[in-house]
Amino acid sequence: MAxxxxxxxxxRALLFQARCSFDLPHQQRFWALADEAASWAEVREAVPGMTNLTLLLHHVPTNVDDICNRLNSLWNSGVRKEVAGTLLEIDITYGGPGGPHLEEVAELTGLSVSEVIQRHSEPEYTVFAVGSHAGYCYLGGLDPRLETPRRKVPLTHLPGGSLSVAGLQTGVSASAGPSGWNTIGSADVTFFDPHRQPAALLRPGDRIRFNPAEVLA
Incomplete structure (x- = not known):
């Protein structure tokens, strides 16, 4: 039991966290928690994160212990929500100006550049959570051989569509901004459009496959 x-x-916001493995079965438990908590009268919105759940409430809570007990009971039940989801295939340009850290990742992992690309593009990734910035997808499924530390000096500006890795995670930035991850490629994809309904392209349970369309030195 975690x-x-x-x-x-x-x-009017609560964060429920569990010390558990970073894997799909545990993430499915948070999806189930989010669905159940969203039906509670005091909850305005339930947002699953990475091994956590955020509850946005209508009012300042008067009985936090009751909410905590209900969440713990649900978590300990082990109930999971399985989602088939949609599959999105994304063409990636690995390396070049849009992937300046590809060779560095190869050095850190002891793999060749071609092996890094192969191992990164082979899995079918699952969207564990959407957050960090609008439309950004936290993905599960990265090959453990590609685990790398965050950068000691973060980048102050990273273009939208940048493909990066850090720790056991990988993802494509949905908009421009700073980053402490290692950027290995780029994609032409719009993960968030406020004029689209829904605005976010993907939801938890959807899947992504990266296609190595081009490799630049």
């Missing part, structure tokens, strides 16, 4: 905790992240 350790859990509930904390305030605002006067």
């Amino acid at each position: 350790d859990t905790g509930l904390s305030f992240i605002g006067s």
Whole structure:
């Protein structure tokens, strides 16, 4: 049984966390928690994150212990939500100006550049959560051989569509911004469009496959 905790992240927002493995079965439990908690009268929105769940409430809670007990009971039940999801295939340009750290990742992992690309493009990734910035997808399924540390000096500006890796995670930035991850490629994809309904292209449970369309030195 994993350790859990509930904390305030605002006067009307609670964060439920579990110390558990970073894998699909545990993430499916958070999806199930989100669905159930979203039906509670005091909850305005339930947002699953990476090994956590954020509850946005209508009012300042008067009985946090009750909410905590209900969440713990649901978590300990082990119920999971399985989602077939849609599959999105994304063409990637590995290396070049849009992937300046590809060779560095190869050095860090002891693999050749071609092996890094092969191992990165082989899996079918699952969207574990959507967040960080609008439309960004946290993905599960990265080959453990591609695990790398975050950069000691973060980049102050990374273009939208940048493909990066760090730790056991990988993802494509949905908009421009700073990043401490290792950028190995780029894609032409719009993950978030406020004029689209829904605005976010993917949801938890959807899947992504990266196609190595081009490799630049």
